Amino acid sequence: MVHREAHARRPSIHDVANSAGVSAATVSKVLQGVATVKPENVQRVFDAVEQLGYRVDPLASDLRRAKRRIIGAIVPEFESEFFGSMITQLERLAEQRGYALVAASSRESEAREKEILARMHDWRVSGVVLAPVRNEHGPAAGFMKKNGMTGVLIDRVLADDAFDTVSADSVSASAEVARELVERGHRHILVLGLGEQAATVRARLESFRERALQLAPDTRVDVILSESDVEPLRSALRDYFAKGERPTAVYSLFLRGTLVALSEFRRRGWHCPNDISLVGFDDAEWMQVTWPAIAAVVQPVRQIAIQAMDALFRRIEGEGGPPIARLEPCKVLMRESVGSPGSGPHSGGGKRQ
Amino acid sequence: MVHREAHARRPSIHDVANSAGVSAATVSKVLQGVATVKPENVQRVFDAVEQLGYRVDPLASDLRRAKRRIIGAIVPEFESEFFGSMITQLERLAEQRGYALVAASSRESEAREKEILARMHDWRVSGVVLAPVRNEHGPAAGFMKKNGMTGVLIDRVLADDAFDTVSADSVSASAEVARELVERGHRHILVLGLGEQAATVRARLESFRERALQLAPDTRVDVILSESDVEPLRSALRDYFAKGERPTAVYSLFLRGTLVALSEFRRRGWHCPNDISLVGFDDAEWMQVTWPAIAAVVQPVRQIAIQAMDALFRRIEGEGGPPIARLEPCKVLMRESVGSPGSGPHSGGGKRQ
DNA sequence: AACAAGCGATAAATCGATTTTTCCGTATTG
DNA sequence: CAATACGGAAAAATCGATTTATCGCTTGTT
Numbered sequence: 001m002v003h004r005e006a007h008a009r010r011p012s013i014h015d016v017a018n019s020a021g022v023s024a025a026t027v028s029k030v031l032q033g034v035a036t037v038k039p040e041n042v043q044r045v046f047d048a049v050e051q052l053g054y055r056v057d058p059l060a061s062d063l064r065r066a067k068r069r070i071i072g073a074i075v076p077e078f079e080s081e082f083f084g085s086m087i088t089q090l091e092r093l094a095e096q097r098g099y100a101l102v103a104a105s106s107r108e109s110e111a112r113e114k115e116i117l118a119r120m121h122d123w124r125v126s127g128v129v130l131a132p133v134r135n136e137h138g139p140a141a142g143f144m145k146k147n148g149m150t151g152v153l154i155d156r157v158l159a160d161d162a163f164d165t166v167s168a169d170s171v172s173a174s175a176e177v178a179r180e181l182v183e184r185g186h187r188h189i190l191v192l193g194l195g196e197q198a199a200t201v202r203a204r205l206e207s208f209r210e211r212a213l214q215l216a217p218d219t220r221v222d223v224i225l226s227e228s229d230v231e232p233l234r235s236a237l238r239d240y241f242a243k244g245e246r247p248t249a250v251y252s253l254f255l256r257g258t259l260v261a262l263s264e265f266r267r268r269g270w271h272c273p274n275d276i277s278l279v280g281f282d283d284a285e286w287m288q289v290t291w292p293a294i295a296a297v298v299q300p301v302r303q304i305a306i307q308a309m310d311a312l313f314r315r316i317e318g319e320g321g322p323p324i325a326r327l328e329p330c331k332v333l334m335r336e337s338v339g340s341p342g343s344g345p346h347s348g349g350g351k352r353q
Numbered sequence: 354m355v356h357r358e359a360h361a362r363r364p365s366i367h368d369v370a371n372s373a374g375v376s377a378a379t380v381s382k383v384l385q386g387v388a389t390v391k392p393e394n395v396q397r398v399f400d401a402v403e404q405l406g407y408r409v410d411p412l413a414s415d416l417r418r419a420k421r422r423i424i425g426a427i428v429p430e431f432e433s434e435f436f437g438s439m440i441t442q443l444e445r446l447a448e449q450r451g452y453a454l455v456a457a458s459s460r461e462s463e464a465r466e467k468e469i470l471a472r473m474h475d476w477r478v479s480g481v482v483l484a485p486v487r488n489e490h491g492p493a494a495g496f497m498k499k500n501g502m503t504g505v506l507i508d509r510v511l512a513d514d515a516f517d518t519v520s521a522d523s524v525s526a527s528a529e530v531a532r533e534l535v536e537r538g539h540r541h542i543l544v545l546g547l548g549e550q551a552a553t554v555r556a557r558l559e560s561f562r563e564r565a566l567q568l569a570p571d572t573r574v575d576v577i578l579s580e581s582d583v584e585p586l587r588s589a590l591r592d593y594f595a596k597g598e599r600p601t602a603v604y605s606l607f608l609r610g611t612l613v614a615l616s617e618f619r620r621r622g623w624h625c626p627n628d629i630s631l632v633g634f635d636d637a638e639w640m641q642v643t644w645p646a647i648a649a650v651v652q653p654v655r656q657i658a659i660q661a662m663d664a665l666f667r668r669i670e671g672e673g674g675p676p677i678a679r680l681e682p683c684k685v686l687m688r689e690s691v692g693s694p695g696s697g698p699h700s701g702g703g704k705r706q
Numbered sequence: 707a708a709c710a711a712g713c714g715a716t717a718a719a720t721c722g723a724t725t726t727t728t729c730c731g732t733a734t735t736g
Numbered sequence: 737c738a739a740t741a742c743g744g745a746a747a748a749a750t751c752g753a754t755t756t757a758t759c760g761c762t763t764g765t766t
Binding site: 022023024025026029036037038041060062063064065066 | 746
């Protein structure tokens with residue numbers, strides 16, 4: 001009955017104060033390293049803290065301070081390697097600065113994105129790293145603006161007039177992919193994309209097309225865009241192939257598009273790179289162990305996270321000036337899924353399943 | 354100068370009280386739906402809330418209430434599909450009950466796991482869903498026990514004497530994989546595993562071996578275990594093949610092992626299923642679009658999340674009784690990477706790169 | 707007419723910290 | 737020797753809510 005009390009309540013700063021025979025104010029000062037405390041009392045406080053196993057309640061502490069040492073992070077989903085390691089990096093960087101990272105997923109919904117943002121505002125987070133579902137003009141960014149929140153936009157963004165932005169330089173990367181493909185002799189290339197993220201996707205696409213035509217004006221670039229979902233893309237691609245279209249290479253502007261392309265190739269019994277070449281935007285661990293290994297544009301996750309946190313903390317610390325749009329260079333890994341058209345034995349079209 | 358105030362400070366409950374001409378206590382009661390308030394005042398409060406755009410500060414609110422409406426979730430990593438969708442599900446379920454989910458990754462470190470747990474304890478979370486790095490006997494679970502935290506252990510656990518556990522029934526699944534392989538005629542099977550998670554892995558392994566030998570006593574089951582890292586496993590596997598060992602099937606007990614197996618097959622120019630069959634524990638989206646599609650044991654992520662949250666909230670609401678160890682059934686998807694030994698044209702051993 | 711009961715609402719206490727103000731000695735200064 | 741300065745610590749205010757205690761007023765009972 002007596003021992004049961006052990007688990008009852010965590011010691012508060014007052015318990016420490018009592019135990020050390022000083023006031024709560026003094027305890028607080030000691031723990032924050034304020035110099036105007038007698039060494040003897042400092043020792044008594046530390047002893048009491050040790051003996052009671054006291055730890056500051058960060059939420060109560062933050063309640064009194066104006067800002068809370070919490071950073072919010074919002075990503076469209078947790079399932080992909082890209083956002084997964086993004087969150088990991090952001091978490092690491094926030095902790096390094098003594099902040100806690102609270103992550104949430106918008107599950108590809110702009111409505112939810114705004115809800116989460118409102119919740120984070122309720123939490124009085126110091127700042128937010130937002131990877132918007134669509135682009136920098138969504139309702140979430142508007143909410144942040146309206147409520148004077150400090151934040152940084154990443155990934156599916158180009159530039160914004162209110163917030164710093166950090167994203168992969170997918171435009172240069174796409175041009176490089178174009179060069180790689182054209183130089184290998186490809187003159188009929190299909191590009192797959194998701195229209196949702198309007199500006200970003202369009203920029204990638206235009207950059208790709210421009211470079212391709214610049215290097216070989218007779219290049220034919222077909223495009224299949226799906227508005228928001230992947231399934232329409234799959235059926236559009238199926239129709240496209242069924243019509244007899246036969247590009248020699250496919251460039252997918254997003255990861256799931258790469259999966260769709262691969263599965264459609266399978267359906268038709270085509271193999272990379274002999275029957276068709278494939279490059280995907282966004283890398284994944286499995287891409288280098290399959291046969292063939294899939295060529296991919298690797299996004300600089302770590303760099304994006306570092307730059308984003310850097311910019312965010314600058315703003316938190318009150319730095320002014322116009323918003324900065326940062327682009328981090330990608331790496332293009334040309335793996336075995338890319339070859340020259342007609343270099344290998346075509347397997348024709350048949351041999352389903 | 355006047356309008357600048359707009360962004361200055363969020364309205365507090367006192368601002369609402371002033372604006373509505375009532376006391377803060379009344380505002381609080383109205384917002385919590387207490388009946389003993391005059392309808393007229395209810396209306397005034399709602400009007401003021403609306404007009405000021407007031408929202409309660411959940412952290413301040415939780416400070417006064419005993420428990421905070423926060424659930425902590427700790428997973429070994431964010432990068433994998435498995436834990437990614439686990440977090441997504443847990444987030445969804447916590448929000449459904451009006452709780453916020455705060456997720457953190459232990460990055461496969463038991464030390465960090467304990468640190469995070471301590472931090473969550475500092476936050477006074479109502480409960481924790483812990484996916485331990487190693488198993489249920491780690492320091493983190495000990496910490497939870499010692500501090501009287503309420504929590505549920507998931508994934509790499511069997512059963513615990515203090516906490517409810519929920520995990521995939523990998524034992525039955527492994528037995529089923531054994532059956533599938535033996536029935537197809539495999540008599541020499543290599544199993545790959547990570548020793549770190551001792552009990553879980555051992556259980557899978559034993560169950561597999563037992564069923565295999567029961568169905569065909571002449572079956573040879575080789576085992577390669579690596580303690581904690583993947584690279585040693587890779588080199589062990591390389592040595593194993595270099596020695597001339599030639600199993601007809603490989604069963605990997607964890608996802609990255611499946612990747613290692615695939616990449617070693619590539620090195621040697623072996624193709625599934627003609628040269629060797631492959632089954633992996635843990636499914637991933639890409640496995641069904643590669644050629645061949647990779648056979649896998651699919652863990653019931655959603656079910657695990659649901660059961661874990663269910664158990665957790667039961668404990669939070671004070672339900673007593675001994676801890677329950679729950680097992681959720683897996684699905685075994687035999688895809689194209691599995692065939693019968695010697696059924697296809699062997700490509701021998703050469704043809705590297 | 708006096709007192710208890712009940713309703714609605716407010717004032718005050720509380721949660722666990724930080725920050726500002728006040729206060730009490732001691733030391734310095736003119 | 738009186739006046740001021742200062743170091744160190746306690747007391748009190750504060751953050752933004754919830755909860756308890758209290759109060760004034762109406763209604764009902766005897």
